[in-house]
Amino acid sequence: MAKAEFLTPELTEYLTVPHVRAETMAHSRPFVAKPEHQESVGYPGELMDGWEEKAVLKLGELVRGSRALQVFLDSCVKCGACTDKCHYYLGTSDPKNMPVARQDLLRSVYRRYYTFAGKYFPKLVGARDMTKDVLDEWYSYFHQCSQCRRCSVYCPYGIDTAEISMAARDVMDAVGLGQKYSNEIIGKVHKIGNNLGLPGPALKDTLEGLEEDVKEDTGVDVKFPVDEKGAEVLVITPSADFFAEPHIDGLIGYAKVFHQAGISWTLSSYASEAANFSMFIGSRHNLKKAAMRIREAAIDLGVKRIVVGECGHAWRVAYSFWNTLIGPFDFLDPNYPVPQHICEVTYDLIQRGALTLDKEANDDKVVTFHDSCNVSRASRMGNMPGGQFIIPRAVIKASVNKFHDMAPDTIYEGTFCCGGGGGLLTDDLIELRVKGAMPRMQALKQVVDEYGVNYMAAICAICKSQFTKVLPYYKFPMDMIGSVHGLVSTAIQLGTKQ
Amino acid sequence: MSAVTVIYALLFYTATSILVGGVAYKVFVYARTPQPLKIPTTPAPTTRTGVVWRILKEITVFESLFKSNKWIWLFGWVFHFALLLVLLRHLRYFTEPVWTWVALIQPFGIYAGFGMLIGLAGLWARRFLVDRVRYITNLSDHLMLALLAGIAASGLIMKYLTHTDIVALKAFFLGLILFEWQPLPTDFMLLVHLALVATLMIIFPISKLLHAPGVFFSPTRNQIDNPRERRHVAGWTAENAGKQTG
Numbered sequence: 001m002a003k004a005e006f007l008t009p010e011l012t013e014y015l016t017v018p019h020v021r022a023e024t025m026a027h028s029r030p031f032v033a034k035p036e037h038q039e040s041v042g043y044p045g046e047l048m049d050g051w052e053e054k055a056v057l058k059l060g061e062l063v064r065g066s067r068a069l070q071v072f073l074d075s076c077v078k079c080g081a082c083t084d085k086c087h088y089y090l091g092t093s094d095p096k097n098m099p100v101a102r103q104d105l106l107r108s109v110y111r112r113y114y115t116f117a118g119k120y121f122p123k124l125v126g127a128r129d130m131t132k133d134v135l136d137e138w139y140s141y142f143h144q145c146s147q148c149r150r151c152s153v154y155c156p157y158g159i160d161t162a163e164i165s166m167a168a169r170d171v172m173d174a175v176g177l178g179q180k181y182s183n184e185i186i187g188k189v190h191k192i193g194n195n196l197g198l199p200g201p202a203l204k205d206t207l208e209g210l211e212e213d214v215k216e217d218t219g220v221d222v223k224f225p226v227d228e229k230g231a232e233v234l235v236i237t238p239s240a241d242f243f244a245e246p247h248i249d250g251l252i253g254y255a256k257v258f259h260q261a262g263i264s265w266t267l268s269s270y271a272s273e274a275a276n277f278s279m280f281i282g283s284r285h286n287l288k289k290a291a292m293r294i295r296e297a298a299i300d301l302g303v304k305r306i307v308v309g310e311c312g313h314a315w316r317v318a319y320s321f322w323n324t325l326i327g328p329f330d331f332l333d334p335n336y337p338v339p340q341h342i343c344e345v346t347y348d349l350i351q352r353g354a355l356t357l358d359k360e361a362n363d364d365k366v367v368t369f370h371d372s373c374n375v376s377r378a379s380r381m382g383n384m385p386g387g388q389f390i391i392p393r394a395v396i397k398a399s400v401n402k403f404h405d406m407a408p409d410t411i412y413e414g415t416f417c418c419g420g421g422g423g424l425l426t427d428d429l430i431e432l433r434v435k436g437a438m439p440r441m442q443a444l445k446q447v448v449d450e451y452g453v454n455y456m457a458a459i460c461a462i463c464k465s466q467f468t469k470v471l472p473y474y475k476f477p478m479d480m481i482g483s484v485h486g487l488v489s490t491a492i493q494l495g496t497k498q
Numbered sequence: 499m500s501a502v503t504v505i506y507a508l509l510f511y512t513a514t515s516i517l518v519g520g521v522a523y524k525v526f527v528y529a530r531t532p533q534p535l536k537i538p539t540t541p542a543p544t545t546r547t548g549v550v551w552r553i554l555k556e557i558t559v560f561e562s563l564f565k566s567n568k569w570i571w572l573f574g575w576v577f578h579f580a581l582l583l584v585l586l587r588h589l590r591y592f593t594e595p596v597w598t599w600v601a602l603i604q605p606f607g608i609y610a611g612f613g614m615l616i617g618l619a620g621l622w623a624r625r626f627l628v629d630r631v632r633y634i635t636n637l638s639d640h641l642m643l644a645l646l647a648g649i650a651a652s653g654l655i656m657k658y659l660t661h662t663d664i665v666a667l668k669a670f671f672l673g674l675i676l677f678e679w680q681p682l683p684t685d686f687m688l689l690v691h692l693a694l695v696a697t698l699m700i701i702f703p704i705s706k707l708l709h710a711p712g713v714f715f716s717p718t719r720n721q722i723d724n725p726r727e728r729r730h731v732a733g734w735t736a737e738n739a740g741k742q743t744g
C-alpha cells in the first residue's frame with residue numbers, strides 16, 4: 001500500500017458529533033488473507049464457487065446457534081441512540097460506521113433469507129440479496145469495527161455490534177475471504193505458540209537478556225523463568241510484552257512484583273501468548289484450539305495458579321471464556337480465581353503490604369489511565385462489579401503521586417477505544433486507526449492541557465502498540481503511552497523486602 | 499349480523515391468534531437458542547437478583563437509553579408509558595364488571611392518548627431532523643410510526659369528536675370473548691381505529707416490535723457476571739465440554 005494520504009482529524013475543544021458524509025471510508029479494506037493463511041486456520045483458500053449460497057447457509061447456522069444474534073437481529077428499533085457512540089463514526093463521519101448501520105449491513109441479508117418481512121417485502125424493510133457488492137461492503141466495514149462494545153452499553157436492548165462483526169467475519173472466512181493480519185497471526189499461534197512466531201529458544205534468549213538488563217539497573221537478580229516445572233504461577237501474557245516498547249516495562253514490572261512477593265512463577269514456551277485473535281474473527285474452533293494450549297501448559301508445568309498479563313481482549317477471553325472453553329480448572333489451587341489478572345495480583349499484594357512502592361520515583365510523570373474496551377465492557381477484576389476500573393487505578397495510585405482521570409464519559413464503561421482493537425492493528429488500516437483514535441486523543445488533550453498529563457497508562461498490548469503509532473499523528477510524543485506495571489516497575493523498591 | 503361485524507370478528511380472531519401464536523413462537527425460539535459464551539456488557543451484576551434488577555430498570559426507566567440520549571429517552575419513555583396507560587384503560591372494554599383499578603386510571607388513560615402522540619411526534623421528527631437517524635430509517639420505520647400515530651389519533655377523535663356507541667362496542671368484544679357475537683357499531687372512526695389495531699397485532703411478531711420480548715432475552719443484559727465462579731456451557735461450548743484433552 002502506498003503511503004496513506006489522509007488528514008488527521010483536528011482536535012477541537014469539545015468532542016462534536018459530525019454530520020453524515022457517505023462513503024468517506026468505503027476505500028478502507030485490509031489485505032486479504034492468502035490461501036496458506038486461510039488454510040492454516042481451517043478455512044477455504046479463496047472465495048469459493050457458489051459462495052453466495054454458502055454464506056447465507058453459514059449465516060443461518062450462526063444465528064440458530066447464538067441467542068445473542070437471534071435477539072439482536074430482531075430487536076433493533078432504529079432508535080438511533082447508538083449512532084454517535086462509535087469512535088469510527090466520530091472520527092470518519094462515514095454513516096456505515098454508525099453501529100446500527102454496521103449491523104444493518106448484515107441484518108439486511110439475514111432479513112432477506114430468514115424473515116417473513118424480508119422475503120416478501122424486501123424494499124420495505126431494507127432487505128438485500130447476498131451479492132458481491134454486499135460482500136465487498138461487509139469486508140470493508142466489518143473491518144472498521146474494533147469490537148469494542150461501546151455501542152452495546154448505550155443500546156436500550158444491549159445490542160452488541162461486536163457480536164455481529166464477529167459473525168460477519170466468520171461467514172466471510174467460511175467462504176474463503178479472510179483478513180490477512182488476523183488469520184496469519186492465528187496460524188502462528190497454532191504452529192509456534194505466539195502471535196510473533198517467536199520460537200522457544202529465541203524466547204529464552206530474550207528473557208535472559210532481560211534478566212541482565214534488570215540486574216544492571218537494580219543490582220538485583222530478578223528472574224524471568226520459562227518452562228519451570230512446579231512453579232506456583234503460570235503467567236500468560238501477550239507476546240508483545242517480550243520485546244515491544246512500552247510493553248516490556250510491564251513484563252519487568254510483573255517479574256519484580258513476583259520477585260518481591262516471593263512467588264515462584266514461570267512463562268511457558270508452548271503457550272507463550274495471551275492474545276487470542278480467533279475471537280476477532282468469530283471462529284469457535286480456533287478460539288478453543290488456541291486457548292487449549294494454555295490448559296495443556298498449566299497441567300504440564302504443574303502450576304497452581306494462572307495469571308494473565310496486561311492485554312485487553314486476552315483478558316476477556318481468559319476471564320469470560322476460558323472456564324467455558326478449557327475448564328474446569330479443578331487441577332489448580334481453588335483458593336485463587338482462575339484466571340487472575342496481574343493487576344488483581346499486584347493489588348492484593350499492595351493491600352497486604354507485601355510490596356514497597358516509592359511513588360516519588362515516578363514524580364516526573366503526570367499520569368492518566370486509558371480503560372481498555374475489553375477489560376471495561378467485557379470482563380471484571382476483583383469481586384465487585386466495576387472492579388476492572390478500580391483495581392488498575394488503585395495500582396497506579398499506589399505507584400505515582402500525580403494522577404488525573406480523563407473526562408467521565410470517556411472512561412469506565414464509556415471508554416473510547418484506542419482505534420486499533422479487534423484485529424485492526426495493521427498498517428494497511430492506518431487511516432482508520434488514526435481517525436478512530438480521535439475521540440480518545442480529544443479526551444487526552446483535555447487532561448494534557450489542563451493538568452500537564454504526560455503519561456497515559458494502559459493494560460492492553462494492542463492499545464499500547466496502537467497509541468505508540470498514532471500519538472505522533474496528533475502531535476503527542478509516542479512514548480507517552482506506557483504499561484501500568486511499567487509504573488509499578490519504576491516505583492518498586494527491590495531489596496527492601498525479601 | 500352485518501357483514502362488517504363478521505369481517506371484524508374474523509379479523510380480531512385472526513389478529514389475536516397471529517399475535518399470541520407469533521410472539522409465543524418467537525419467545526420459544528429465543529428461549530431454545532443457546533448462548534454459548536458469557537457476554538454480559540460489564541460492569542454487570544454478579545447475582546441473579548442483580549440481573550432481575552438490571553432488566554427491571556431497563557424496562558421501566560429505560561436505563562441504557564437514558565445514559566445514551568436524553569431526547570430519544572424522553573420521547574420514547576413518554577410514548578411507552580402513555581401506551582401502557584392507554585392499554586390498561588382499554589381493559590374496561592373487555593371486562594365485566596370493570597376492575598376498580600382500571601376505573602381509577604381511566605382519567606389518566608385518556609390524557610395518555612395525547613402523551614402517545616407527543617412521544618411519537620418527537621420520535622418521528624428525529625427521523626427527519628437528525629441526519630444520522632434519517633440515514634438509518636427505512637420505509638417500514640415510517641409506516642410503523644404512522645400506524646401507531648393513526649391508532650392514537652383515531653382513538654382521540656372518537657373520544658373528543660365523533661363519539662361511538664361504547665356500550666355496543668363493549669358488547670361486541672365481550673361477545674367475541676364468549677363466542678356469542680354481538681353487532682359492532684359502524685361509525686367510520688371506530689372501524690379505522692380497530693382496523694389499525696388489528697394490523698398492528700398482525701405485524702407485531704414479524705417486525706421490530708419484537709424488541710418487547712427481545713429485551714428480556716438479550717444476553718448482554720440478562721447474563722450474570724460470574725464466569726470464573728460458575729462454568730457456563732451451552733450450544734457448541736457444551737459439545738465435548740466434559741472431556742478436555744489436557
Ligand code: SF4
Nearest residue numbers: 076077079080082155
Ligand atoms: S441503539 Fe440499539 S435499538 Fe437503537 S438503533 Fe442502535 S442498535 Fe438499534
Ligand code: SF4
Nearest residue numbers: 086145146148149151
Ligand atoms: S463495537 Fe465499537 S467499533 Fe464496533 S460498531 Fe460498536 S462502537 Fe463501533
